[in-house]
Amino acid sequence: xxxxxxLIILLAVLSICSTSLIGCQNKETSKTYEPSSTISxxxxxxxxxxxxxxxxMISDIMTTENIVEGTIVVTxxxxxxxxxxxxxxxxxxxxxxxxxxxxxNSGDLMPMVQNTQNRSSNFRILAIMAVDKQLIFKSExxxxxxxxxxxxxxxxxxxxxxGGSKGDDIATYEAMxxxxxxxxxxxxYITYDSTGDAITAALGGHVEFVISKPAAASEYVxxxxxxxxxxxxxxxxxxxxxxxxxxxxxxxYENVEIPVWRxxxxxxxxxxxxxxxxxxxxxxxxxxxxxxxxxxxKNKLIPDYKDTVEATEYVTQYEKEFxxxxxIE
Amino acid sequence: xxxxxxxxxxxxxxxxxGLVFAIVGFTHLGFWxxxxxxxxxxxxxxxxxxxxFSGIIAFIQSFKEDGNVEYKxxxxxxxxxxxxxxxATFIIGLIPxxxxxxxxxxxxxxxxxxxxxxxxxxxxxxxxxxxxxTWLGIQFPKxxxxxxx
Amino acid sequence: xxxxxxLLKGFAIVLTPQNIGAALVGAILGLGVGAMPGVxxxxxxxxxxxxxxxxxxxxxxxxxxxxxxxNMYGGSYSAIxxxxxxxxxxxxxxxxxxxxxxxRKRPGQALLTANxxxxxxxxIGMIILTFAGPGLANLGLKFGPSEMTAIxxxxxxxxxxxxxxxxxxxxxxxxVGILMASIGMDTLSGSPRYDFGxxxxxxxxxxxxxxxxxVGFSQVISLINERNKTTKKxxxxxxxxxxxxxxxxxxRLVPPALRSGxxxxxxxxxxxAGATTGSFMGYAIQKKFKNExxxxxxxxxxxxxxxxxxxxAAAGAFAPLLALGIPGSGTGAVLLGGLMMWGLNPGPLxxxxxxxxxxxxxxxxxxxxxxxxxxxIMVIPFLTKILSVPTxxxxxxxxxxxxxxxxxxxxxMYGVFIMLASGILGYFLQKNDYPVAPMLLSxxxxxxxxxxxxxxxxxxxxxxxxxxxxxxxxxxxxxxxSLITVPIIRGILGKVKKQKTA
Numbered sequence: 007x008x009x010x011x012x013l014i015i016l017l018a019v020l021s022i023c024s025t026s027l028i029g030c031q032n033k034e035t036s037k038t039y040e041p042s043s044t045i046s047x048x049x050x051x052x053x054x055x056x057x058x059x060x061x062x063m064i065s066d067i068m069t070t071e072n073i074v075e076g077t078i079v080v081t082x083x084x085x086x087x088x089x090x091x092x093x094x095x096x097x098x099x100x101x102x103x104x105x106x107x108x109x110x111n112s113g114d115l116m117p118m119v120q121n122t123q124n125r126s127s128n129f130r131i132l133a134i135m136a137v138d139k140q141l142i143f144k145s146e147x148x149x150x151x152x153x154x155x156x157x158x159x160x161x162x163x164x165x166x167x168x169g170g171s172k173g174d175d176i177a178t179y180e181a182m183x184x185x186x187x188x189x190x191x192x193x194x195y196i197t198y199d200s201t202g203d204a205i206t207a208a209l210g211g212h213v214e215f216v217i218s219k220p221a222a223a224s225e226y227v228x229x230x231x232x233x234x235x236x237x238x239x240x241x242x243x244x245x246x247x248x249x250x251x252x253x254x255x256x257x258x259y260e261n262v263e264i265p266v267w268r269x270x271x272x273x274x275x276x277x278x279x280x281x282x283x284x285x286x287x288x289x290x291x292x293x294x295x296x297x298x299x300x301x302x303x304k305n306k307l308i309p310d311y312k313d314t315v316e317a318t319e320y321v322t323q324y325e326k327e328f329x330x331x332x333x334i335e
Numbered sequence: 336x337x338x339x340x341x342x343x344x345x346x347x348x349x350x351x352x353g354l355v356f357a358i359v360g361f362t363h364l365g366f367w368x369x370x371x372x373x374x375x376x377x378x379x380x381x382x383x384x385x386x387x388f389s390g391i392i393a394f395i396q397s398f399k400e401d402g403n404v405e406y407k408x409x410x411x412x413x414x415x416x417x418x419x420x421x422x423a424t425f426i427i428g429l430i431p432x433x434x435x436x437x438x439x440x441x442x443x444x445x446x447x448x449x450x451x452x453x454x455x456x457x458x459x460x461x462x463x464x465x466x467x468x469t470w471l472g473i474q475f476p477k478x479x480x481x482x483x484x
Numbered sequence: 485x486x487x488x489x490x491l492l493k494g495f496a497i498v499l500t501p502q503n504i505g506a507a508l509v510g511a512i513l514g515l516g517v518g519a520m521p522g523v524x525x526x527x528x529x530x531x532x533x534x535x536x537x538x539x540x541x542x543x544x545x546x547x548x549x550x551x552x553x554x555n556m557y558g559g560s561y562s563a564i565x566x567x568x569x570x571x572x573x574x575x576x577x578x579x580x581x582x583x584x585x586x587x588r589k590r591p592g593q594a595l596l597t598a599n600x601x602x603x604x605x606x607x608i609g610m611i612i613l614t615f616a617g618p619g620l621a622n623l624g625l626k627f628g629p630s631e632m633t634a635i636x637x638x639x640x641x642x643x644x645x646x647x648x649x650x651x652x653x654x655x656x657x658x659x660v661g662i663l664m665a666s667i668g669m670d671t672l673s674g675s676p677r678y679d680f681g682x683x684x685x686x687x688x689x690x691x692x693x694x695x696x697x698x699v700g701f702s703q704v705i706s707l708i709n710e711r712n713k714t715t716k717k718x719x720x721x722x723x724x725x726x727x728x729x730x731x732x733x734x735x736r737l738v739p740p741a742l743r744s745g746x747x748x749x750x751x752x753x754x755x756x757a758g759a760t761t762g763s764f765m766g767y768a769i770q771k772k773f774k775n776e777x778x779x780x781x782x783x784x785x786x787x788x789x790x791x792x793x794x795x796x797a798a799a800g801a802f803a804p805l806l807a808l809g810i811p812g813s814g815t816g817a818v819l820l821g822g823l824m825m826w827g828l829n830p831g832p833l834x835x836x837x838x839x840x841x842x843x844x845x846x847x848x849x850x851x852x853x854x855x856x857x858x859x860x861i862m863v864i865p866f867l868t869k870i871l872s873v874p875t876x877x878x879x880x881x882x883x884x885x886x887x888x889x890x891x892x893x894x895x896x897m898y899g900v901f902i903m904l905a906s907g908i909l910g911y912f913l914q915k916n917d918y919p920v921a922p923m924l925l926s927x928x929x930x931x932x933x934x935x936x937x938x939x940x941x942x943x944x945x946x947x948x949x950x951x952x953x954x955x956x957x958x959x960x961x962x963x964x965x966s967l968i969t970v971p972i973i974r975g976i977l978g979k980v981k982k983q984k985t986a
Contacts, residue, residue, distance in 0.1 A: 085898045447876075
């Protein structure tokens with residue numbers, strides 16, 4: 007190699023270095039936020055589950071629709087039931103705080119508030135993407151014709167067993183029996199690891215009723231194995247779930263509706279510019295056809311995008327009510 | 336008169352663990368509910384009590400057992416190496432730690448030739464970076480250096 | 485149309501070059517993933533799921549099915565060659581596989597035994613699945629908390645067959661496993677227990693790093709003493725021919741494999757039991773049968789019993805998955821998620837609405853079973869070369885694999901910490917003649933037993949009657965009670981007889 011060639015290479019290397027340096031400086035001095043080339047997105051539950059699919063769907067849309075340039079790396083941090091991951095994200099600082107996202111659902115918030123000192127105020131809530139509600143289903147083995155009968159039986163001292171999943175479902179169950187006015191001993195709740203396990207138990211006749219979100223139960227309703235008997239919502243569902251009355255329809259009760267929300271959060275130290283950027287980016291995702299068809303429609307969710315301001319308010323209120331209901335200081 | 340050996344320490348240790356689990360189980364977690372039946376502390380507490388009793392018997396038996404367990408120094412070297420890898424990962428990250436570990440272990444402890452050291456290093460890095468890192472897409476921790484770079 | 489006809493139709497769909505290619509790729513990838521400690525089939529399927537989005541659903545599920553299935557083969561490799569179980573069902577394989585490879589100097593035969601029994605077990609599972617899938621799935625539904633409690637009690641008694649010479653040490657170590665497993669979130673009450681205020685302990689002790697530590701890393705610690713022994717040139721030939729099983733091996737392999745095949749399929753169908761429970765039970769039951777070599781010393785029967793059960797359970801788990809949309813395991817859940825991503829609705833209507841797909845999947849399992857066996861046998865000569873690497877070089881390599889593998893299970897150093905801690909624990913336990921297998925077994929079974937028992941009590945309002953009024957439960961309870969009382973009565977009778985004759 008001659009000297010000329012070496013010089014050219016040296017110059018090229020130098021110029022690349024200098025431009026990248028200037029690039030860095032630009033980023034720091036200017037007020038507008040640009041996401042870095044790799045974004046880290048933490049999911050605190052295992053691959054393949056609902057939160058994981060939610061996250062991968064959004065990150066997929068963000069890259070294919072060019073809402074965010076660069077790559078989004080989704081990492082599942084399941085240590086300590088997800089608390090470790092949430093705690094880590096809450097305390098990130100510096101440039102990393104601007105480039106880290108966290109999938110944050112009502113089902114994450116409840117155990118976090120119950121079992122740790124971590125609170126939603128330790129995060130920036132970027133957006134809420136969708137809301138889900140539950141219904142109660144019976145199977146062919148259930149001895150009650152409808153839920154009204156079951157309520158009466160419970161009031162007469164019989165024991166009615168309801169199965170369901172963790173977190174959200176328990177909160178809804180508790181709100182419901184408080185409204186009905188029966189004790190937890192007469193209308194019992196068995197916690198299963200997942201809604202799927204609870205449905206299995208209902209199909210086998212081991213629990214009388216099962217509480218589930220529409221998506222997980224839909225196929226069984228279609229096949230006639232599960233029958234919706236109560237909508238835990240302010241109004242009836244449509245389609246094959248339309249037969250289920252709300253609580254106010256079957257007696258002198260208020261409707262019970264505990265919305266299950268899916269959202270995205272970020273470290274508390276994320277800058278305002280970055281928060282605005284991500285909140286808007288998630289809003290764009292919520293507008294895409296892919297999101298509407300492949301996620302919302304498919305999972306029978308209610309599209310309910312809330313930007314960072316609305317979402318923060320909403321989550322704070324939700325947390326407050328949850329803590330009051332459970333007597334958490 | 337026999338000396339205090341691990342044969343005796345292990346049952347004693349298990350008895351202690353059993354005590355902690357039984358006490359926490361009974362006092363904090365709840366044992367039996369008249370309506371619900373067993374509470375979270377029910378099962379573990381019973382098991383802990385079984386453990387305490389079998390620990391006591393094992394402790395008594397240990398006096399009859401003859402022959403000491405022999406521990407050799409190199410065995411503890413492996414353990415310290417493991418702990419060393421764990422600690423060093425937090426500082427310099429997992430991949431550099433592995434490189435340093437392989438070189439130090441083979442050169443200083445095994446006194447291997449550079450050629451063999453490098454071959455083993457290449458194999459290990461192929462497994463970690465090639466298979467786990469690239470193919471399975473696992474991201475390794477970079478230690479505190481990550482924040483500086 | 486009969487099921488056989490439908491299956492043949494399924495084959496017609498599956499046997500296209502593209503699908504065979506996909507199954508082959510899946511088989512190879514699955515073997516690789518399975519052999520890597522720490523990355524179980526769950527992570528393997530989850531990680532490779534995105535790869536398959538580009539294919540049509542049938543091809544994609546064929547690839548995933550093959551991958552899931554060959555994973556079960558792969559798990560035994562590192563168990564046999566390195567004594568590090570690649571996944572949790574392979575824990576039992578290591579008990580006999582490693583001694584057979586190392587002490588008996590028959591690594592090729594050990595691998596081939598594992599593969600052949602996997603094949604036999606899997607085939608049995610698939611045949612049952614083909615003819616009785618929906619029926620079995622419905623039978624599985626009948627198993628509620630009380631039935632599962634009874635089954636798990638029977639399974640727990642099988643631990644006593646693994647205990648070894650000193651029963652007290654066996655009981656002690658079983659309890660250690662149970663208490664360790666009770667750390668973490670208690671699902672039924674939704675509150676943490678035994679977390680001692682530590683956030684990591686909230687999630688409990690992850691099983692895979694725990695296994696890698698107690699079996700694998702503790703092994704490395706003891707291995708150091710052998711590093712200066714000049715490794716004798718392996719007298720076994722490192723070829724497929726040199727790995728061939730003798731007629732005698734084959735005769736020893738088939739009965740346990742058949743038995744475990746049926747048992748495993750059944751366990752696989754049960755809700756929440758899974759391949760790990762299957763292989764544990766297969767192995768424990770084998771203890772009750774006649775074995776040419778004692779189990780644990782490298783017996784062909786031991787490898788065959790657990791590997792066949794493991795693969796049969798994997799096949800059996802497809803019954804509730806396909807017929808009812810119920811995933812029997814975490815991996816099943818991911819597969820289910822995959823199905824939904826392709827716009828298929830798994831569930832009770834799958835066979836009715838998508839017969840091509842459902843039967844295509846079942847026939848693809850047959851296909852991948854054969855393909856995996858072929859691939860697995862082909863790689864044996866390369867794999868056994870691992871054993872000719874001198875011990876002193878193996879030590880650092882295995883250490884690194886243990887660290888990286890346990891990191892990969894939870895993507896965190898917590899996994900590595902658990903691996904090291906349980907490795908040190910396992911080392912001290914083995915040094916002091918405590919058997920480790922009962923601890924691992926109870927770690928898996930005890931939480932299942934506890935939650936099922938408590939669910940049963942919630943349903944019965946704290947009354948024991950639930951265990952004796954339901955027909956299936958009653959039968960199982962009678963089996964359980966006779967299992968514990970018969971040996972005692974026999975013991976007493978034996979003593980009485982002795983006294984009389986004396």
